[in-house]
Amino acid sequence: MKNFAITGVGGYIAPRHLQAIKETGNRLVAAMDPNDSVGIIDRYFPNASFFTEFERFDRHLEKLRRTNSPEKVDYISICSPNNLHDAHIRLALRVGADAICEKPLVLNPWNLDALEELEQESGKRVYTILQLRVHPSMINLKREIDEKIKTNPLIKFKVDLNYITSRGIWYDFSWKGIKEKSGGVATNIGVHFFDLLIWLFGYPIHSTVIESKIRSVKGSLELENAFVNWFLSINFSDLPEDVKRVNANNPDKQITTYRSIIIDGNEIEFTEGFTNLHTIVYKETLEGRGFGIKDARPAIELVYKIRNEINF
Numbered sequence: 183m184k185n186f187a188i189t190g191v192g193g194y195i196a197p198r199h200l201q202a203i204k205e206t207g208n209r210l211v212a213a214m215d216p217n218d219s220v221g222i223i224d225r226y227f228p229n230a231s232f233f234t235e236f237e238r239f240d241r242h243l244e245k246l247r248r249t250n251s252p253e254k255v256d257y258i259s260i261c262s263p264n265n266l267h268d269a270h271i272r273l274a275l276r277v278g279a280d281a282i283c284e285k286p287l288v289l290n291p292w293n294l295d296a297l298e299e300l301e302q303e304s305g306k307r308v309y310t311i312l313q314l315r316v317h318p319s320m321i322n323l324k325r326e327i328d329e330k331i332k333t334n335p336l337i338k339f340k341v342d343l344n345y346i347t348s349r350g351i352w353y354d355f356s357w358k359g360i361k362e363k364s365g366g367v368a369t370n371i372g373v374h375f376f377d378l379l380i381w382l383f384g385y386p387i388h389s390t391v392i393e394s395k396i397r398s399v400k401g402s403l404e405l406e407n408a409f410v411n412w413f414l415s416i417n418f419s420d421l422p423e424d425v426k427r428v429n430a431n432n433p434d435k436q437i438t439t440y441r442s443i444i445i446d447g448n449e450i451e452f453t454e455g456f457t458n459l460h461t462i463v464y465k466e467t468l469e470g471r472g473f474g475i476k477d478a479r480p481a482i483e484l485v486y487k488i489r490n491e492i493n494f
Contacts, residue, residue: 183207183208183209184208184209184256184257184468185208185209185211185253185254185255185256185257186203186208186209186210186211186255186256186257186258186259187210187211187212187213187214187239187243187255187257187258187259187279188200188203188210188212188213188214188258188259188260188261189213189214189215189236189239189258189259189260189261189262189266189270190214190215190260190261190262190263190266190284191213191214191215191220191222191223191232191261192215192216192217192218192219192220192222193215193261193262193263195261195284196215196222196261197222198460198461199259199261199282199284199460199464200222200223200225200226200227201226201460201461202460202461202463202464203226203227203259203464204226204227205458205461205464206461206464206465206468208257208468209227210223210226210227210230211230211231211246211253211255212230212231212232212233212239212242212243212246212253212255213227213230213231213232213233214232214233214234214235214236214239215234216234216235216236217234218232218234220232240273240277243255243258243273243277243279244276244277246277247277247278254278255277255278255279256279256280257274257279257280257281257282258270258273258274258277258279258280258281258282259282259283260274260281260282260283260284261284263357263358263363263364264286264289264357264363264364264365264369264370265289265357265362265363265364265365267283267284267286267287267288267289268288268289268293268297270283271283271287271288271297271308272297272300274306274308275300275301275303275304275306275308276304278304278306279306280306280307280308280309281306281307281308281309282309282310282311282464282467282472283308283309283310283311284310284311285310285311285312285373285374285377285478286365286369286373286478286481286482286485287308287310287475287478287482288482289365289369289482289486290486291479291482291483291486294475294478294479294482297475298475301475307472307474308474308475309467309472309473309474310472310473310474310475310477310478311460311463311473312374312377312381312463312473312477312478313374313456313459313460313462313463314374314375314377314378314459315377315378315381315473316459316462316463316466317452317456317459319450319451319452320378320382320452323382323445323450324381324382327339327382327383327407331407337407338407338408338409339383339407339408339409339445339446340408340409340445340446340447341379341383341408341409341410341411341443341444341445342410342411342412342442342443342444343375343379343410343411343412343413343442343443344412344413344440344441344442345371345372345375345413345414345415345440345441345442346413346414346415346416346417346420346421346422346439346440347371347415347416347438347439347440348415348416348417348418348420348421348438348439349397349416353397353416354396354397358370359396361489365485365489366396366399366489367396367397367398367399367414367415367416368399368414368485368488368489369485369486369488369489371414371416372399372412372414372485372488373481373482373485374481375412375414376481376484376485377477377478377480377481379403379405379408379410379412380405380480380481380484382408383405383406383407383408383410384405384406384407384408385405385406385480386403386404386405386480386484386494387404387405387406388402388403388404388493388494389401389402389403389404389484389487389488389493389494390402390403390493391488391491391493394491397415397416397417398413398414398415398416398417398420399413399414399415399488400412400413400414401488403484418438421437421438421440422440425437425440
């Protein structure tokens with residue numbers, strides 16, 4: 183049984199991490215969030231120490247390390263706002279823990295270089311959550327694509343990616359709506375899709391941002407083995423017309439998210455199967471097969487350029 187701590191335990195994604203820690207047979211010993219509305223902890227680890235001040239959380243973890251306490255942390259799960267990931271990863275390495283950080287690992291690519299150096303100095307690892315890589319539909323799809331590329335290394339697939347996950351007005355006034363904190367829409371909701379595309383079709387060759395708005399962004403991308411048109415949005419109005427018609431007929435059960443990947447005219451279905459992906463990633467990480475800095479780097483470099491509208 184490993185000891186975990188968590189930052190950002192009051193956030194949207196934290197319950198998936200709490201569930202993953204529980205389902206992999208480990209325990210949470212400490213949690214931190216500036217917001218004290220964290221009753222979710224009771225469902226999983228009611229005896230975990232809780233802090234609203236980062237400094238006291240830091241001191242607590244350091245004390246556990248120095249006294250070689252039975253609660254000394256082995257891993258810190260990081261669910262805090264994107265702009266804090268780098269600092270919280272550094273905390274993990276400093277107190278002798280590995281980091282399991284939500285995507286994006288960092289906002290700026292050069293921060294990855296410093297984290298790689300800190301990994302070497304500390305002997306600890308930095309892992310991230312790239313859950314689409316463990317989705318059963320995506321694993322099967324990668325096998326099919328790899329076979330076609332093996333047969334024809336110069337093949338270029340035609341890909342359309344559309345991801346609309348509607349968010350209300352609140353989003354614009356939270357940290358997620360502040361570009362300097364979240365990285366903007368392409369980073370906050372899109373980085374794992376860009377990672378998926380790179381994993382499936384190879385490294386970026388050309389990238390063009392066609393339209394960039396606060397709540398949506400559109401572009402085109404050439405990868406080693408694909409031409410991609412992509413669109414990301416948090417606007418309810420951008421949902422497809424057929425989804426809107428379903429919503430009109432079912433006012434009490436609204437569909438708010440639409441994911442679509444079309445490859446050479448064939449749509450890949452992966453709407454379901456997202457509930458336990460974090461647990462799968464945790465299991466892989468604990469068994470030494472987690473996703474590290476090297477895995478995360480290409481997508482982080484790409485979304486940085488998209489965010490700053492650097493076409494290449």
